[in-house]
Amino acid sequence: MKVTLRQLKVFESVASHSSYTRAAEELHLTQPAVSMQIKQLEGNIGLPLFERLGKKIYLTEAGKELYGYSSSISRQLNEIEEILENMKGLARGRLRVSVASTANYFTTRLLAGFSKLHTGVTVVLDVTNRAGLLTQLANNETDLVIMGQPPQELDLVTTAFMENPLVVIAPLNHPLATENQIPFVRLQDETFVVREPGSGTRIAMERYFSERGARLTTGMEMTSNEAIKQAVEAGLGLGIVSIHTLELELETGRLTVLDARAFPILRHWYIVHRQGKRLSPIAQAFKIFVLEEATSMASKTLN
Amino acid sequence: MKVTLRQLKVFESVASHSSYTRAAEELHLTQPAVSMQIKQLEGNIGLPLFERLGKKIYLTEAGKELYGYSSSISRQLNEIEEILENMKGLARGRLRVSVASTANYFTTRLLAGFSKLHTGVTVVLDVTNRAGLLTQLANNETDLVIMGQPPQELDLVTTAFMENPLVVIAPLNHPLATENQIPFVRLQDETFVVREPGSGTRIAMERYFSERGARLTTGMEMTSNEAIKQAVEAGLGLGIVSIHTLELELETGRLTVLDARAFPILRHWYIVHRQGKRLSPIAQAFKIFVLEEATSMASKTLN
DNA sequence: CAATACCATAAGTATTTACTTATGGTAAAA
DNA sequence: TTTTACCATAAGTAAATACTTATGGTATTG
Helix, strand or coil: CCCHHHHHCCCCCCHHHCHHHHHHCCCCHHHHHHHHHHHHHHHCCCCCCCCCCCCCCCCCCCHHHHHHHHHHHHHHHHHHHHHHHHHHHHHHHHEEEEEHHHHHHHHHHHHHHHHHCCCCCEEEEECCCHHHHHHHHCCCCCCEEEEEECCCCCCEEEEEEEECCCCEEECCCCHHCCCCCCHHHHHHCEEEEEEEECCHHHHHHHHHHCCCCCCCEEEEEEEHHHHHHHHHHHHCEEEEHHHHHCHHHHHHHEECCCCCCCCEEEEEEEEECCCCCCCCCCCCHHHHHHHHHHHHHHHHHHH | CCCCHHHHHHHHHHHHHHCHHHHHHHHCCCHHHHHHHHHHEEEEECCCCCCEEEEEEECCHHHHHHHHHHHHHHHHHHHHHHHHHHHHCCCCCCEEEEEEEHHHHHHHHHHHHHHHCCEEEEEEEEEEHHHHHHHHCCCCCEEEEECCCCCCCCEEEEEEEEEEEEEEEEEEECCHHHCCCHHHHHHCCEEEECCCCCCCCHHHHHHHHHHHCCCEEEEEEEECCHHHHHHHHCCCCCCEHHHHHHHHHHHHCEEEECCCHHHHHHEEEEEEECCCCCCCCHHHHHHHHHEEEHHHHHHHHHC
C-alpha cells in the first residue's frame, strides 16, 4: 500500500463535501484530477471508498473507516507543524524587552546571557521610565517588561524574581556617613534629591515616609538615577536608590550607603506582560531564563 | 510544509538506528539516498532534525518531537491498513439491514444465524414501516432491506426468497372460527381491523378485495401488527396478517386462523437494494445467506 | 599516522507524479 | 423530453521524484 498524503488530503476533501466537484473547487483543481487521486487511492487500498447512487456519492464502510484515520493523521500533522514552527521561533526571531531605568544595571547582564544561549535571536532592549513602560505595555509595543512595583490599573501578569533593596546614599564626607544604626528620625531632617513624581522609586519613597508619619523633604528633582547619584556626590542632599545601581560608585568610593535602621526598603523586581498576551516562544524562554537566573544574579550583585 | 510519508518513513528508520547507514540498509537503499530524504525533510520543516557529534548522530529537540508524531502516524497507517485488509474479506465490518415491521418476526432469527457465522461483523437492524424503508433506500442509509411487496417507482433489485401468506385471524369464540372452507362472500360482511393506509399489508388487502369486486369494511386502524392482533382478540373485528407474526398467539390459543377459501393471500418476502449499489462483501454474503436459509426457515415457521 | 567508519555533496537519469484539456455517460431536475 | 449536474475516462505533458554512482571531508580508532 503506497498511500500518499496527497491522496488522503483529496480524499478528506471529497468525503467532507460528498462531492468530487466541490473538493476540486476547494483544492483549486479540476474535477478529473480529484477523480484520479481517489481512483489511485482506491487502487492502493483495494477497496472502493465511495459509491455513487445517482447524483450523490456516499462513503462506503471502508471509506468511513479511512476517513476517521485520515482526519486523525492530518490533525497530527497540523499539530507537529505548529510545534516545529514554534521551535523555529526559538532558533531565530526577535525579543523586545523594556526595562525601568533602574533595572538597566543588571538586565544587560541577563540579556547577554540569554543571547549567548540563543544566538540568532535579536534582542531589542529599551530603557525607559515608568510612564514609558506603561504606554508600551498598553500599546503592545514590547514582549516583556522588567520593572519595580507594577501598577494595579492594567491587567498584568507580574512575577517577582529578585529582591530590589532601596538604600540611602550619601557623599563620603556626609556627617551621617560614619554613624551606625542611624534612627529614622534623624533622616527626617535631611533633604533628599529625588526622582520625578510618578517614578517608581519616588512613589516608594513617599509611601515609605508617610507610612511612618514623616514628611519627606525634597530637594532637587532629577529624571535619572545617574543624575541623582551625581547630585548626591555633589552634596546636594541624600538620595534613595536601588542598590543595583551603585556597583561602580561603591567600588570607586564616590558614595556610601548609610547604615540607617529602617533600611533597606525591601521591594522586588518584576517581570511583566499584559494578561492575555500570547508570549512568543522566545519570550517564554526568556521569562523562564530570568526566573532561573535571578537567584545567582542576586547573589552576585548584592554581596 | 509538504512533508511526504516517504520522508517520515526514512526519518523514522534513521532515528531508530541513530545511523544513516543502518537506515539505508534497512530500507535497501544507498546511504546518499537516505541523506537526501532527510535533507529534504529538514528543508521542508525548516529545522535540523539530527545533529552530528563526531561519528554519532543525535536527534535534536525538533527531531524528538517529530519522531513521536511520526511513529504515531505510521502506527495509525498500519492500523487502518489492517482494518481495510480485513474488510476486503468478511472478517470485519458493518451490515445495515432494515426490515418491514411485519418481517421482524423472522429476520431476527436470520440475523442471529448470520452473526454466528461472521463474528466481528456488526449488524445494525432497523425495524420500520414501509415509508421509512423507502426513504432509507432513497438516502442510501441501509445496505439491504427486507420487505413485502416492493414499490415499482424506484430502481430496485428485488429478490423473492420466501412465501409470505396472509391469513384471516379471529378470536376463538368467533362464529366463523369453527367453520371450514368459508366462502369469500361470508367475509365481505365482516368488519376488519386494519393497518394504516400505505402499509404493505393494507395495500395487499385492498387490492385483494377489489380484485374480487368486494368492498372492504374497515373498523379500527392500527399502526402495528401487535395492535391488530390484540384488537382482534378483543373482538373488534377480523384481521388479516402475515402468518409469520402469529407464532405465539397460535401456540397459546389466543387467536385462530380462519379456514377461508380464498386464503391465504400468497405474497412473498423480498430482499431489496437499490440498483447500482455496490454491495459490500458482507452484504453480498448476507444476501446469499438469506436466500439459502429461506427454505429451511420457511418450513420451521410455516408448519 | 594510517585506517576506518560515517555522512555530505554532486551529477546524472529513468520513472512517476500530478496535473491539464477534451469528451462521454448517466441520473435527476425542469 | 430536454437540460443540467456529476463523475469517469483518455490522452498529453511539464515537473518532480527517488534513486543511482562517484567522490570528498571529518572524527574516531588501532
